[in-house]
Amino acid sequence: AQKVTQAQTEISVVEKEDVTLDCVYETRDTTYYLFWYKQPPSGELVFLIRRNSFDEQNEISGRYSWNFQKSTSSFNFTITASQVVDSAVYFCALSEVPNYGQNFVFGPGTRLSVLP
Amino acid sequence: ETGVTQSPTHLIKTRGQQVTLRCSSQSGHNTVSWYQQALGQGPQFIFQYYREEENGRGNFPPRFSGLQFPNYSSELNVNALELDDSALYLCASSLDPGQGAGANVLTFGAGSRLTVL
Numbered sequence: 067a068q069k070v071t072q073a074q075t076e077i078s079v080v081e082k083e084d085v086t087l088d089c090v091y092e093t094r095d096t097t098y099y100l101f102w103y104k105q106p107p108s109g110e111l112v113f114l115i116r117r118n119s120f121d122e123q124n125e126i127s128g129r130y131s132w133n134f135q136k137s138t139s140s141f142n143f144t145i146t147a148s149q150v151v152d153s154a155v156y157f158c159a160l161s162e163v164p165n166y167g168q169n170f171v172f173g174p175g176t177r178l179s180v181l182p
Numbered sequence: 183e184t185g186v187t188q189s190p191t192h193l194i195k196t197r198g199q200q201v202t203l204r205c206s207s208q209s210g211h212n213t214v215s216w217y218q219q220a221l222g223q224g225p226q227f228i229f230q231y232y233r234e235e236e237n238g239r240g241n242f243p244p245r246f247s248g249l250q251f252p253n254y255s256s257e258l259n260v261n262a263l264e265l266d267d268s269a270l271y272l273c274a275s276s277l278d279p280g281q282g283a284g285a286n287v288l289t290f291g292a293g294s295r296l297t298v299l
Contacts, residue, residue: 070224099286109270111225111290157224161286169238170215170288172224 068093070160070173078179079148087143087176089158095119100134100141101159101170111157117141148180184209186291188273194297195263203258203294205273213237214256215288216248217272225272231256232278260296268298 069092079085091100102114115125117134125132129146145152158173187206195201207214213232217225227240231250245261254275260267274288 101287103290108292109272109295110292111272111274111288113287113289116287159224169227169230169240170217170225170286172217172226174222174224 068095068098068160068162068171070158070171072156072158072173072176074176075174076177076179078181080181081150082147084144084146085148085178085180087145087156087158087178089141089143089173091139091141091158091160093139093160093162095162097162099161101161102132102141102143103157103159103172105155105157105175107154114143145178148178150180150182153178153180186273186275186289188271188291188294190294191292192295192297194299196299197263197265199263199298200259200261201263201296203260203271203273203296205256205258205275205291207254207256207273207275208289210277211275211289212254212278213276214250214254215274215276216256216258217274218242219270219272219293220266221269228258263298265298268296270295 071090098119100117103111105111122134131144133142155175155177157175159170161170186208189204215230216228219225228242229239230237234250247259249257270293272293274290276288
């Protein structure tokens with residue numbers, strides 16, 4: 067069965083600090099996709115990144131970076147020089163089926179508070 | 183490009199009642215998925231609709247049902263409401279599942295918050 071664990075329930079940092087959000091997943095499939103979504107107080111989940119299981123290259127997008135390690139089944143997310151606008155709940159998700167009947171399994175989320 | 187819109191944004195029902203939630207998918211998307219997000223938890227997959235048919239279902243009882251219309255909009259219906267049905271219901275649209283790499287990026291609406299008393 068597939069499962070996503072985000073061990074950090076809440077994190078508080080001061081603005082400009084770097085912060086890493088952890089994600090550990092379980093799957094028996096060899097083909098899968100991993101995602102990060104951001105949920106601000108408005109409630110709408112905002113897509114941040116998708117990574118497929120065959121692409122272990124780390125990715126950087128502005129202040130955001132992602133570290134995917136299949137050996138440890140982890141897909142961690144780092145925000146560099148955090149800002150108050152980064153305050154939100156962040157979800158890691160796993161999709162084993164990229165096509166029909168797609169079923170995303172979300173982790174419980176990590177609430178990030180960036181203090182001014 | 184129009185995003186995913188959901189209505190109503192908030193509603194209150196009593197136990198045993200029925201509720202219908204509505205969702206308009208993002209322009210160009212023909213697949214709609216529904217998720218339930220209880221307070222403090224991650225979203226849980228309810229079901230997906232593609233070509234007006236249910237195309238995958240999570241671990242939810244039959245009193246959760248849905249529809250997809252020819253314009254790709256969708257409804258989620260919940261009968262015999264229970265207190266535990268109180269949650270944020272999220273609709274997400276995506277491309278044709280058969281379109282490969284781009285297919286499974288979900289675009290979410292802001293949700294409908296249901297309170298069952």
